[in-house]
Amino acid sequence: MRQPIEERFAASDGTELFYRRWPVVASGGPRGAVLLFHRGHEHSGRLQEVVDGLDLPGFEMFAWDARGHGRSPGERGWAAHFGVLAHDADAFLRHLGAAHGYAPEEVAVVAQSVGAVTAAAWLHDFAPRVRCAVLAAPAFQVKLYVPFAIPGLRVLRKIKDPSYVQSYVKAKFLTHDPARIASFQADPLISRAIAVNVLIDLFDTSKRVIADAAAIQVPVQVLASGSDFVVKKGPQRRFFERLGSKDKEFHEFPGFYHDTLGEKDRHLPLGKAREFILRQFAAPPALPSLLDADQRGYTRDELDRLRGPAAPLAGLGFAVTRRALGSLGRLSDGIRLGLETGFDSGSTLDYVYRHRPAGRTPFGRMFDAAYLDSIGWRGIRVRRRHLEEMLAEAFARLEGSGRPVRLVDIAAGHGRYALTALGSNGDGATALLRDWSDLNVERGRALITEMGLAGRAAFERGDAFDPASLAEIPADRTVGVVSGLYELFPANDGIRRSLAGLARAIEPGGYLLYTNQPWHPQLEFIARVLASHRDGQPWIMRRRTQGEMDELVAAAGFRKLEQRIDRWGIFSVSLAERLAERVAG
Numbered sequence: 075m076r077q078p079i080e081e082r083f084a085a086s087d088g089t090e091l092f093y094r095r096w097p098v099v100a101s102g103g104p105r106g107a108v109l110l111f112h113r114g115h116e117h118s119g120r121l122q123e124v125v126d127g128l129d130l131p132g133f134e135m136f137a138w139d140a141r142g143h144g145r146s147p148g149e150r151g152w153a154a155h156f157g158v159l160a161h162d163a164d165a166f167l168r169h170l171g172a173a174h175g176y177a178p179e180e181v182a183v184v185a186q187s188v189g190a191v192t193a194a195a196w197l198h199d200f201a202p203r204v205r206c207a208v209l210a211a212p213a214f215q216v217k218l219y220v221p222f223a224i225p226g227l228r229v230l231r232k233i234k235d236p237s238y239v240q241s242y243v244k245a246k247f248l249t250h251d252p253a254r255i256a257s258f259q260a261d262p263l264i265s266r267a268i269a270v271n272v273l274i275d276l277f278d279t280s281k282r283v284i285a286d287a288a289a290i291q292v293p294v295q296v297l298a299s300g301s302d303f304v305v306k307k308g309p310q311r312r313f314f315e316r317l318g319s320k321d322k323e324f325h326e327f328p329g330f331y332h333d334t335l336g337e338k339d340r341h342l343p344l345g346k347a348r349e350f351i352l353r354q355f356a357a358p359p360a361l362p363s364l365l366d367a368d369q370r371g372y373t374r375d376e377l378d379r380l381r382g383p384a385a386p387l388a389g390l391g392f393a394v395t396r397r398a399l400g401s402l403g404r405l406s407d408g409i410r411l412g413l414e415t416g417f418d419s420g421s422t423l424d425y426v427y428r429h430r431p432a433g434r435t436p437f438g439r440m441f442d443a444a445y446l447d448s449i450g451w452r453g454i455r456v457r458r459r460h461l462e463e464m465l466a467e468a469f470a471r472l473e474g475s476g477r478p479v480r481l482v483d484i485a486a487g488h489g490r491y492a493l494t495a496l497g498s499n500g501d502g503a504t505a506l507l508r509d510w511s512d513l514n515v516e517r518g519r520a521l522i523t524e525m526g527l528a529g530r531a532a533f534e535r536g537d538a539f540d541p542a543s544l545a546e547i548p549a550d551r552t553v554g555v556v557s558g559l560y561e562l563f564p565a566n567d568g569i570r571r572s573l574a575g576l577a578r579a580i581e582p583g584g585y586l587l588y589t590n591q592p593w594h595p596q597l598e599f600i601a602r603v604l605a606s607h608r609d610g611q612p613w614i615m616r617r618r619t620q621g622e623m624d625e626l627v628a629a630a631g632f633r634k635l636e637q638r639i640d641r642w643g644i645f646s647v648s649l650a651e652r653l654a655e656r657v658a659g
Contacts (some may be wrong), residue, residue, distance in 0.1 A: 117144025
């Protein structure tokens with residue numbers, strides 16, 4: 075039996091999480107790491123049989139106790155939201171590189187149950203370029219056995235948050251292995267509680283990841299239990315069928331209970347996982363390029379559908395909504411501003427950031443409050459917070475290396491978040507803000523004066539896609555920002571020109587902050603109902619998977635360091651470092 079070493083790592087919010095590391099026991103053959111995700115309620119110590127059963131002596135094994143589980147801190151079974159767990163996975167991958175020397179392509183993932191959903195959400199939202207992933211009995215849809223359980227839990231969450239439910243699952247319904255049953259029942263580190271918000275988020279995240287599984291490109295193997303009393307197999311099959319992975323496998327084991335990798339005959343699924351991992355490591359990693367995803371692929375197909383006519387009944391509903399926004403909606407200050415300047419304009423964005431409902435009459439204020447509380451605008455405000463946090467991180471990195479802060483934002487809107495970040499930094503920090511809109515430039519300059527930043531910040535008109543305009547930016551910038559811009563343009567050619575211009579402007583070792591929209595639940599509503607700032611045309615967007623956006627950034631000469639994303643998986647903010655090689659041309 076391989077003996078683990080106990081260690082800790084800093085999670086995404088600085089929390090010290092406990093993990094176990096099983097060192098390599100034999101040299102020769104493939105070298106790599108296996109990153110293990112434990113089941114819900116459990117902890118990394120219960121993965122010993124998996125470590126031994128995989129029989130990969132040349133691979134170092136790692137498993138951490140999710141927050142609120144095992145020996146990691148936190149309220150038992152609780153997290154602020156399910157996305158925190160995926161963010162922790164990304165932090166652990168970075169830790170594997172920094173502390174143990176493993177690049178993402180040297181890492182295989184093996185995850186079970188709730189841990190498999192965490193891994194799937196991480197693969198979707200963060201697009202880590204790991205070598206492969208094995209997902210055993212992913213808990214995409216838990217069998218709750220109570221009618222209207224999810225709606226009831228949503229009501230409970232509104233009444234009392236946090237609140238908890240206790241797992242109904244008995245050990246004898248997890249596995250046929252008597253020793254495994256006994257160890258489960260006697261394990262003091264197993265927690266039966268799960269927070270209601272985490273359970274609801276598990277349900278919602280699973281639906282989103284299944285619907286958009288085509289975004290996942292890494293090789294994936296799904297292992298299903300034939301007699302699973304805990305989760306449903308149908309969603310597992312749908313997830314597998316929709317995967318974008320060119321190399322994928324699905325194996326079902328008749329008679330197996332939910333603890334697939336802890337069953338009496340676990341050598342069967344573990345053998346399949348071992349074969350899959352060794353085959354992936356027998357050849358160089360070969361993820362498909364997504365640089366031309368604007369020309370072909372499922373997000374391009376989605377764009378073409380949005381450009382075409384809506385289904386008749388849905389189209390009628392969208393038409394009625396447009397008329398209502400153009401009439402009663404004008405009582406809301408925010409809706410009226412969107413109708414006048416475009417719902418994707420800098421003016422609208424600044425209004426959403428301020429988040430103060432206003433309107434004509436109490437009805438107008440009520441409409442405005444509902445408008446500002448829509449999931450997209452909630453995500454936008456989280457994106458702003460993440461931008462400010464990432465800017466602070468970039469500033470701290472520069473300060474730590476003794477370098478000045480010279481910021482450029484090539485599509486700043488009114489520039490409020492950039493100027494806020496600048497104002498909180500030392501007097502030596504400066505900013506050049508740009509935007510193509512004369513109105514945004516005018517209001518941005520007024521904001522500079524209002525915030526007392528004259529002399530430290532300048533605002534000028536500039537085209538974020540024109541090479542000649544980008545070439546006017548001084549080539550001494552240490553921080554570049556492009557936020558909320560690329561999401562508005564479906565083609566990649568302009569994005570690549572824009573990123574090349576940023577790469578020329580940012581010094582090697584400097585930083586780039588960029589945003590992305592890998593998912594949006596209201597994409598069709600936006601396309602059919604809301605108008606863009608571009609001549610009042612429909613606001614039709616093509617989603618870029620996180621993998622596509624990261625590849626575009628990498629092709630321009632940047633290395634991604636860190637990412638944050640909202641709880642709904644809509645808007646991401648990433649920090650990348652400018653590599654030493656300058657972009658030619």
